[in-house]
Amino acid sequence: xxxxxxxxxxxxxxxxxxxxxxxxxxxxxxxxxxxxxxxxxxxxxxxxxxxxxxxxxxxxxxxxxxxxxxxxxxxxxxxxxxxxxxxxxxxxxxxxxxxxxxxxxxxxxxxxxxxxxxxxxxxxxxxxxxxxxxxxxxxxxxxxxxxxxxxxxxxxxxxxxxxxxxxxxxxxxxxxxxxxxxxxxxxxxxxxxxxxxxxxxxxxxxxxxxxxxxxxxxxxxxxxxxxxxxxxxxxxxxxxxxxxxxxxxxxxxxxxxxxxxxxxxxxxxxxxxxxxxxxxxxxxxxxxxxxxxxxxxxxxxxxxxxxxxxxxxxxx
Amino acid sequence: xxxxxxxxxxxxxxxxxxxxxxxxxxxxxxxxxxxxxxxxxxxxxxxxxxxxxxxxxxxxxxxxxxxxxxxxxxxxxxxxxxxxxxxxxxxxxxxxxxxxxxxxxxxxxxxxxxxxxxxxxxxxxxxxxxxxxxxxxxxxxxxxxxxxxxxxxxxxxxxxxxxxxxxxxxxxxxxxxxxxxxxxxxxxxxxxxxxxxxxxxxxxxxxxxxxxxxxxxxxxxxxxxxxxxxxxxxxxxxxxxxxxxxxxxxxxxxxxxxxxxxxxxxxxxxxxxxxxxxxxxxxxxxxxxxxxxxxxxxxxxxxxxxxxxxxxxxxxxxxxxxxxxxxxxxxxxxxxxxxxxxxxxxxxxxxxxxxxxxxxxxxxxxxxxxxxxxxxxxxxxxxxxxxxxxxxxxxxxxxxxxxxxxxxxxxxxxxxxxxxxxxxxxxxxxxxxxxxxxxxxxxxxxxxxxxxxxxxxxxxxxxxxxxxxxxxxxxxxxxxxxxxxxxxxxxxxxxxxxxxxxxxxxxxxxxxxxxxxxxxxxxxxxxxxxxxxxxxxxxxxxxxxxxxxxxxxxxxxxxxxxxxxxxxxxxxxxxxxxxxxxxxxxxxxxxxxxxxxxxxxxxxxxxxxxxxxxxxxxxxxxxxxxxxxxxxxxxxxxxxxxxxxxxxxxxxxxx
Ligand code: SF4
Ligand code: SF4
Numbered sequence: 001x002x003x004x005x006x007x008x009x010x011x012x013x014x015x016x017x018x019x020x021x022x023x024x025x026x027x028x029x030x031x032x033x034x035x036x037x038x039x040x041x042x043x044x045x046x047x048x049x050x051x052x053x054x055x056x057x058x059x060x061x062x063x064x065x066x067x068x069x070x071x072x073x074x075x076x077x078x079x080x081x082x083x084x085x086x087x088x089x090x091x092x093x094x095x096x097x098x099x100x101x102x103x104x105x106x107x108x109x110x111x112x113x114x115x116x117x118x119x120x121x122x123x124x125x126x127x128x129x130x131x132x133x134x135x136x137x138x139x140x141x142x143x144x145x146x147x148x149x150x151x152x153x154x155x156x157x158x159x160x161x162x163x164x165x166x167x168x169x170x171x172x173x174x175x176x177x178x179x180x181x182x183x184x185x186x187x188x189x190x191x192x193x194x195x196x197x198x199x200x201x202x203x204x205x206x207x208x209x210x211x212x213x214x215x216x217x218x219x220x221x222x223x224x225x226x227x228x229x230x231x232x233x234x235x236x237x238x239x240x241x242x243x244x245x246x247x248x249x250x251x252x253x254x255x256x257x258x259x260x261x262x263x264x265x266x267x268x269x270x271x272x273x274x275x276x277x278x279x280x281x282x283x284x285x286x287x288x289x290x291x292x293x294x295x296x297x298x299x300x301x302x303x304x305x306x307x308x309x310x311x312x313x314x315x316x
Numbered sequence: 317x318x319x320x321x322x323x324x325x326x327x328x329x330x331x332x333x334x335x336x337x338x339x340x341x342x343x344x345x346x347x348x349x350x351x352x353x354x355x356x357x358x359x360x361x362x363x364x365x366x367x368x369x370x371x372x373x374x375x376x377x378x379x380x381x382x383x384x385x386x387x388x389x390x391x392x393x394x395x396x397x398x399x400x401x402x403x404x405x406x407x408x409x410x411x412x413x414x415x416x417x418x419x420x421x422x423x424x425x426x427x428x429x430x431x432x433x434x435x436x437x438x439x440x441x442x443x444x445x446x447x448x449x450x451x452x453x454x455x456x457x458x459x460x461x462x463x464x465x466x467x468x469x470x471x472x473x474x475x476x477x478x479x480x481x482x483x484x485x486x487x488x489x490x491x492x493x494x495x496x497x498x499x500x501x502x503x504x505x506x507x508x509x510x511x512x513x514x515x516x517x518x519x520x521x522x523x524x525x526x527x528x529x530x531x532x533x534x535x536x537x538x539x540x541x542x543x544x545x546x547x548x549x550x551x552x553x554x555x556x557x558x559x560x561x562x563x564x565x566x567x568x569x570x571x572x573x574x575x576x577x578x579x580x581x582x583x584x585x586x587x588x589x590x591x592x593x594x595x596x597x598x599x600x601x602x603x604x605x606x607x608x609x610x611x612x613x614x615x616x617x618x619x620x621x622x623x624x625x626x627x628x629x630x631x632x633x634x635x636x637x638x639x640x641x642x643x644x645x646x647x648x649x650x651x652x653x654x655x656x657x658x659x660x661x662x663x664x665x666x667x668x669x670x671x672x673x674x675x676x677x678x679x680x681x682x683x684x685x686x687x688x689x690x691x692x693x694x695x696x697x698x699x700x701x702x703x704x705x706x707x708x709x710x711x712x713x714x715x716x717x718x719x720x721x722x723x724x725x726x727x728x729x730x731x732x733x734x735x736x737x738x739x740x741x742x743x744x745x746x747x748x749x750x751x752x753x754x755x756x757x758x759x760x761x762x763x764x765x766x767x768x769x770x771x772x773x774x775x776x777x778x779x780x781x782x783x784x785x786x787x788x789x790x791x792x793x794x795x796x797x798x799x800x801x802x803x804x805x806x807x808x809x810x811x812x813x814x815x816x817x818x819x820x821x822x823x824x825x826x827x828x829x830x831x832x833x834x835x836x837x838x839x840x841x842x843x844x845x846x847x848x849x850x851x852x853x854x855x856x857x858x859x860x861x862x863x864x865x866x867x868x869x870x871x872x873x874x875x876x877x878x879x880x881x882x883x884x885x886x887x888x889x890x891x892x893x894x895x896x897x898x899x900x901x902x903x904x905x906x907x908x909x910x911x912x913x914x915x916x917x918x919x920x921x922x923x924x925x926x927x928x929x930x931x932x933x934x935x936x937x938x939x940x941x942x943x944x945x946x947x948x949x950x951x952x953x954x955x956x957x958x959x960x961x962x963x964x965x966x967x968x969x970x971x
Pocket of ligand 2: 141180192278282283285
């Protein structure tokens, strides 16, 4: 068993680990409350089910989309999910970093599905980790997490046996944005609800406080739209049931279906999670102050200019 | 299924799936409902209360409803599959880049357009030899042109230029596009769909062209019905073409077309709508109202160049109809290349004496819309109307049959009216007498008189060009249109004949129709093995490349093995002072097989000639004895085609 290095200051360690994550490209990082995770997640999907002596769950977020991405057609935007792998790489690096620096066992939490429960159930909920680490809050868009500064992000988690002080969840939920509340007041729906192409989102907003009242999400419909694994067997069944040669040919070789064969054989391409239409219309995802690289660059420049102006002002 | 277990191993029955399926599905993550924000706020009471709404794990569901975890897993995943309706995913292909989902405008992918069986049958007739199609595409003859594209282009580029003129009524390209668009949406909302046929029986009025452009704008196919046709012909045409609707007049001179059609709808099983122009007719829709209407309908498909857009009938209006399906590829390529050949510019205006129900009439419009020129309307041809329309509207080009102009000459109208606006004229539709062309050219010195040979199956096959000069135009149908291959062949062997020898005119090229619709017998006879269309016309290829049409194969008389073309005899008879018009047809003979019978129409003021006197006249003009007619039938009038050709098939030799 690995021996922890003796004199670990948990506060210093936490700062160093979160700094590491940010240095490597995370926009935000935090530590989730393990007890809270255990209260929320069902047995079999708790951190200790994967790593028996886990003490802390670190969650980090990387940038969602570039500004340009929101203008591309949906069929291409669907492929833009791959920035999430950057998050996983950082988490992977962080696990190495912790073991290397502090000698404490750590893992990067696999974002994958639970082979014991089928393709709609993940091993661990990265969403719950991030929410409890205070780096995102549940939105009306099917509980996609949003951040008031960084908008829409991808999340990754690190489990470690090092005990770190948990952070608190976000104090306020940025969703629904004020403009969404106005829209809700006039048509009874928010942009994500209105523009979801399979109409799987619904909900209620407290028009007095502007807070979420009810979020309803038909995940089955969303999954049908955005995840194609189910289409492969469906296509084969259609082909088996087809009345004649031409119908069989259509079932298997129709271009929409052929792309599935391509994905199966090439092992790449296609949607794995979202169609992004709800996020394309979401003011937080697209217009939060630092939602994309351009906005972040502008924010950083302003910050710099402010800092440069400061000593001058002080000297005067 | 679950982890490789069989249903039997985990104890699953269809009844269990039925009993618990819905509950399991709703308790699972497949449906999620969250009230407030309990996780973020760590409101554990709420988290516990809402857990079943927010989605339970299989274990939790199993515990809650008393099944094993594997049973829940099995039932959940099988339901995920059974509730899976493929067809959502392709929506992605229609969204983004400024296009957002809007429920009220969205047609589910799988409910999108579907061609009707009738439309598919018609498309199946659009079967061109692959090598020919490749050649026409590679060489650029077949392009993406459709009437809608041309219409939209003119409406965008020259919105205020005149597109149609009918007396005081002028429709600009923008107005024409607007009216065609309104009517197309109305037709769409009536259920007319891409590839379906709509019949039109109207005189040459603006509504004809509005209907044509509207029908084709939604991918429909126009079938034309000649104005003289009555119930019997309409029934055959509508049924053979499987028309979904008919556009016709409420009242014609002595009958009600709309009323007639309505009276026989039970015999027209494809027909759903009668659309009438004129006074309201019970049971018919009003064309004028449909054109005015502004229905909020958005057709799902747009026409493309390979689509059929015309279905015209050449003969056999009562049995074995020969229906000619025509695509934009064939017709519009021919029109596009024809514009510079006929020297038509956007500033020209074209008058057609031929009805739009005939392809020659439609060719005038195809040329006009290809060029952006104006179409001048002459609703029904009468010689004085045509002359007066030319004087008043000043068209620069005239599409006419020799018979039309012969009538102008016969009535002396050329001196009474000012026809000097004409810069070019195409005479087509039947054998064109040389002296009529020369006379016309002499009367209209500023006008290039040209000839054209075409058929419903080809549109403009041969024509003389304005620059060819009178000698070519007076004596021939000119040269092939660009891209068109023409040969003169032995009608029996299909071997090419030498220049100067008479044979069958055979045609191939990007203009050629693909074959008759639902008439395999006619198709077998119509094409040679190498894909040439057998026109049935006799012709001679001249050394200068021009082709002179000399007659019809069908008219050839086989008298005891000696075959002759009676055309020169007819020409002589037509020039006889007592004769208005003549036609020579074969009559059966027990000994010789066939003999010639002359049908003649006599001038009212002339003494009727006898067979002997006519034969004497022919002998004087060096006609061989064995070609002389052996019977004379005097008629009051001839059965005529809409382009004023005598229909010889309808001439019956009395017993
Ligand atoms: S990802 Fe697409 S289908 Fe799913 S909720 Fe968002 S908009 Fe709807
Ligand atoms: S559009 Fe975004 S901010 Fe507005 S309600 Fe939906 S998820 Fe929330």
